[in-house]
Amino acid sequence: MKTYQWVLIPLLLLASFAEAQHYQSDFPPEDFRERWNKLFDQLGSEAVALVQGAPSARGFEYPRQNNSFYYLTGIETPHSYLWLDGRTREVTVFLPPRNERLEKGEGKLLSAATVDLVKQLVGVDHVKSTDDMQGNWLRETLSENKSGKGIPDLYTPFRPEEGYAQSRYELDLANTNIANDHWDGRVPRGIRLIGLLKTRGPKPWDAAELQVLDLSPMLDNLRMIKSKREIALIRRASEIAGFGIMEAARSTRPGVYEYELDAAARYVFLVNGARLDGYRSITASGIDNINTGHYFRNTRMLESGDLVLMDYAPDYRYYVSDIGRMWPVNGSFTAEQRELLEPVLRYRDFLIERIRPGVTTDQILEEAAVAMEDWFAAHPFRNKRYEEAARDMVAKGSGAFSHPVGMAVHDDGDYNYRRAPLAPGMVFSVDPTIRVAEENLYLRYEDTVAVTEDGVENFTDFLASELDDLEALTREDGVVQKVPAITDPPE
Numbered sequence: 394m395k396t397y398q399w400v401l402i403p404l405l406l407l408a409s410f411a412e413a414q415h416y417q418s419d420f421p422p423e424d425f426r427e428r429w430n431k432l433f434d435q436l437g438s439e440a441v442a443l444v445q446g447a448p449s450a451r452g453f454e455y456p457r458q459n460n461s462f463y464y465l466t467g468i469e470t471p472h473s474y475l476w477l478d479g480r481t482r483e484v485t486v487f488l489p490p491r492n493e494r495l496e497k498g499e500g501k502l503l504s505a506a507t508v509d510l511v512k513q514l515v516g517v518d519h520v521k522s523t524d525d526m527q528g529n530w531l532r533e534t535l536s537e538n539k540s541g542k543g544i545p546d547l548y549t550p551f552r553p554e555e556g557y558a559q560s561r562y563e564l565d566l567a568n569t570n571i572a573n574d575h576w577d578g579r580v581p582r583g584i585r586l587i588g589l590l591k592t593r594g595p596k597p598w599d600a601a602e603l604q605v606l607d608l609s610p611m612l613d614n615l616r617m618i619k620s621k622r623e624i625a626l627i628r629r630a631s632e633i634a635g636f637g638i639m640e641a642a643r644s645t646r647p648g649v650y651e652y653e654l655d656a657a658a659r660y661v662f663l664v665n666g667a668r669l670d671g672y673r674s675i676t677a678s679g680i681d682n683i684n685t686g687h688y689f690r691n692t693r694m695l696e697s698g699d700l701v702l703m704d705y706a707p708d709y710r711y712y713v714s715d716i717g718r719m720w721p722v723n724g725s726f727t728a729e730q731r732e733l734l735e736p737v738l739r740y741r742d743f744l745i746e747r748i749r750p751g752v753t754t755d756q757i758l759e760e761a762a763v764a765m766e767d768w769f770a771a772h773p774f775r776n777k778r779y780e781e782a783a784r785d786m787v788a789k790g791s792g793a794f795s796h797p798v799g800m801a802v803h804d805d806g807d808y809n810y811r812r813a814p815l816a817p818g819m820v821f822s823v824d825p826t827i828r829v830a831e832e833n834l835y836l837r838y839e840d841t842v843a844v845t846e847d848g849v850e851n852f853t854d855f856l857a858s859e860l861d862d863l864e865a866l867t868r869e870d871g872v873v874q875k876v877p878a879i880t881d882p883p884e
Contacts, residue, residue, distance in 0.1 A: 415500055415501050415502075416467075416469075416503065416510075416514055417463075417467040417469070417514075417710070417711075419467075419622060419626060419710055420467050420622055421516075422513075422514065422515055422516025423516070424620065424622065425465060425466060425467065425515055425516055425517075426516050428464065428465055428615060429465070429477060429482075429484050430482075431615055432465075432477060432611055432612075432615065433477065433479050433482050435611045435614070436477070436479040436548060436611070437479055438479055438480060439479065439480070439545050439546065440479045440545050440546040440547070440548055440606075441476065441477060441478050441479055441480065441535070441545050441546075441547055441548070442475075442476070442477040442479070442547070442548040442549065442608050443474060443475070443476055443477075443547065443548075443549045443586075443590070444461055444462055444465060444474065444475040444477075444549065444550065444608070445462070445474055445549070445550075445554070445582070445583070445586055446458060446459065446462040446466075446468070446470070446471060446472060446473035446474060446475075447459040447462065447471055447554070447556055448471055448472060448582070449471040449472065450471070454557075455557065455668060455669055456469065456471065457469075457556050457557040457669065457708075457711075458470075458471075458556075458711075459554035459555060459556050460554065460555045460556075460616075460711070460800040460801060460805075461550055461554050461612055462475065462554070463711050463800070464612070464615075464616060464800065466486060466515050466517075467514065467515060468486065468488070468503055468511070468515065469502070469503075470488055470489065470502045470503045470504060471489075472489050472523065473486065473487060473488050473489065473523070474486070474487040474523065474526065475487075479545065480545060483518040483519065484517045484518050484519070485517060485518065485519040485520070485521060486511060486515065486517045486519070486520055486521075487505075487521050487522065487523045487525065487526055488503060488504050488505045488507075488511065488520065488521075488522065488523065489504055489505065489522070489523050490504060490505050490506065490522055490523075490524060491504040491505065491506040491507075492504070505520065505521065505522035505523070505524075507520075508520040529593075531590065531593045531594050532593060532594055532595050532596075535547065535594055535595050535603065536595050544595050544602075544603055546604045546605075546606055547590060547594065547603060547604065547605050547606070548605075548606045548607065548608040548611070549583075549586060549587060549590060549605065549607075549608050550583060550607070550608045550609045550612060551583065551584075551587065551607040551608075551609050552565075552583070552607075552609040552805075553565060553568060553581060553583060554582075554583060555800070555801045555805075557669055557708065558669070558670065558671065558672050558673060558708070559801065560672075560801045560802055560803035560804070561801070561803070561805055562803060563803075568581045587605055590603075590605050591603065591605055609805075612805070613805045613806045614806070616799055616800065616804065616805055616806060617797065617805075617806035617818075617819065618816060618817075618818035618819065619799060619818045619819075619820050619843070620818070623712060623799065624818070624820065624843055624850075626709060626710055626711070626712035627712050627713070627714060627798065627799065627820055627841065627843070627852065628843075628850075628852050629709055629712075630667065630671070630706060630707055630708070630709035630712050630713055630714040631706070631714040631716065631841055631852030631853050632852070632853075632855075633661065633662055633665045633666075633667050633706075633707050633709060634658075634662075634705065634706035634707060634714045634716045634853070635716060635852075635853040635855060635856035636661050636665070637657070637658030637659070637660075637661035637662050637705065637706075637707070638658055638703050638705065638716060638718055638856065639856065639857065639866060640657045640658060640660070640661050640871055640872055641654040641655070641657045641658045641676070641701075641703055641705075641871070642701075642703075642718070642720050642857070642863065642866045642867050642871070643657075643866060643867065643869045643870060643871030643872075644657040644871030644872060644873035645695065645701060645720065645722055645867045645871070646695070646722070647695055647696055647697040647722055647723060648694060648695065649694070649695050649873060650691075650692065650693065650694050650695070651676040651677065651678055651682075651690075651691040651692060651693050651694075651695065651701075652676070652691040652692060653873045654676050654691075654701065654703060654873070655674040655676045655691050655705070656873065657871055657872050657873050658674065658676075658703070658705050659674070660872060662707040665707075666709065666710075667707030667708060667709040668708070669707065669708035670705065670706070670707050670708060671706045671707055671708040671713030671714065671715070671801075671802045672705075672706070672713070672715075672802045673689045674689070674691060674703070674704075674705040675687060675688055675689065675702065675703065675704035675705065675717070676688075676691045676701070676702075676703050676705065677691075677701070677702045677703075678693055678695050678696070678699045678700070678701045678702075678722065679693060679696070679699050679700075680832075680833050680834065681833070682702075683700065683702045683719075683835055683836075684833050684834070684835040686835075695722045696722060697722055697723040698721075698722065698723060698727070699721070699722040700719050700720070700721060700722070700730060700836075701719065701720055701721075701722060702717065702718075702719050702836075702837070703717065703718055703719075704716070704717035704839060706802070706841075711800055712799065712800055713798065713799070713800070713801065713802050714798060714802075714841045714852060714853075715795075715796075715798050715802050715822045715824075715839060715841050716839055716840060716841060716853050716856070717824065717837060717838060717839035718838060718839075718856065718857070718858065718863065719734065719836060719837070719838065719863075720863040720864070720866065720867050721863075721864065721867065722867075724864055724867045724868045725864055726860055726863075726864060728775075729776070729779075731860055732774060732775065732776060732779050733779055733782070733783075733827060733829070733834065733836050734836055734838075734860060735772070735860070736765070736768070736769075736772075736783040736786070736787075736827065737783075737786070737825050737826070737827050737836055737837065737838055738838060738858060738859070738860070739765065739768050740761060740765055740783075740786065740787060740793075740825045741823060741825050741838055741840065741858075743760075743761040743764040743765060743768075744757060744758075744761045744793055744794075744823055744825065745823055745840065745842060745849060745851055746849075747760050747761060748815065748823075748842060748844060748848065748849035749815070749844070749847070749848050749849060750814065750815050750816055750817050750844055750845075750846065750847075751814050751815065752814055752815060753812070753813065753814055753815070754790075754793070754794045754815070757794075758790045758793060758794075761787070761793075762787050762788070765787045769783070769784070778829060778831060778832075779829065782827050782828060782829045782834075783827060785827075785828075786825060786826065786827045786828075791825060791826045791827070791828070792824040792825050792826035792837060792839075793823060793824070793825050794821060794823065795821065795822040795823070795824040795839070796821060796822055797819070797820065797821050798820050798821055798822055798841050799820055804820075815844045816844060817844050817845055817846050818843070818844065819843070819844045820841065820842070820843045820844075821841070821842065822839055822840065822841050822842075823839065823840050823841075823842055824837055824838070824839040824840075825837065825838065838858060840852070840853050840854075841853065
């Protein structure tokens, strides 16, 4: 396991040589044009689309653009808008006027005053000020008879737009809770935009009634298949996540707190250029905490005999990963823990080995189940309850193909893996889980993988997963050290 340590050194050095970028440099204008053209192909020649950027950050939280707007422009300036006109296949970005006061505090931003730079970086046809969107702009723009067929349909995303550490399902749930709160009931920003579009667009007496339609499915279809540059960013996020988890494992000792392992992983994220985390850390020890699926308090002290479950990954330049591992606090798995974890690991291996384009996940599940039968025959269980749990995991495919991963940890897209063949560029998590309800046990391992032209890439195949390797890793020295209190605590 010592061979893993040296790999951290070049990762750390990368951050020190990198210069701060005011504007993204991961995607050239050609990439955005390709995405726009694919949207135009779906929109057709009788429709237009408006995509709203994120609002200004509240307070001093780290500013981050929403995923859809960044995916289509790479622009981080808040309160920006993208207009895609299917009638002419031209693209216009609307940016706020330059705010010198804001720039003094937060640095330069793309604005309506940086027309040439925006065209150079993004490749849009037109750059205008958001001031130009006031008054009758929408009504007049839609009434322009460019195709000879009257008012075009107007598309905009209906589903919530994810920002920092957000995924759509959780946003839907939060919006529902707000709507059901008798003393709140705020309308989500995207829904508010839909209402304004209907109010400010052409009226029935101008022409045919304006149809405002949902752009989200079209964007989801695009985001399901990652480009080579997107996969490179997810690969990098996965590398950083893996080394963060390894550092947390090294720092594991009885008496250390869960949040200290969180800190060890986050330290690795930060020094390797990931300014944010992709989701809040799940650093759980002990049966009850581990069994809480999205446990987040991370306040418990580790005890000898416990297992640790860590599920954590960074947000690296708007792309994330999703990785989980389990290891023993005292450096040694018990015989019972090994008996439960071994089938999870073998099932994971059999699944990943069989991922390839052109097959459905149902086919892969069937193939992996056959391989597991051979494994079960060669590895009899001492505890029949554990055998039943392992066989149930395989029979149900529990967590096997969990969710897409990309700009969000639970990324957007149709969860159609079982209904349609896998295709190159799909990225998702493999997260087999085993449960023993009678003992309140919940164990799992998670990797993020990409379907390639001829098979699969596991982004974290370097990360220790075999039980002996995990034990060895926890016996190494980590970055966490206890600092004695300077003063005695109050009595």
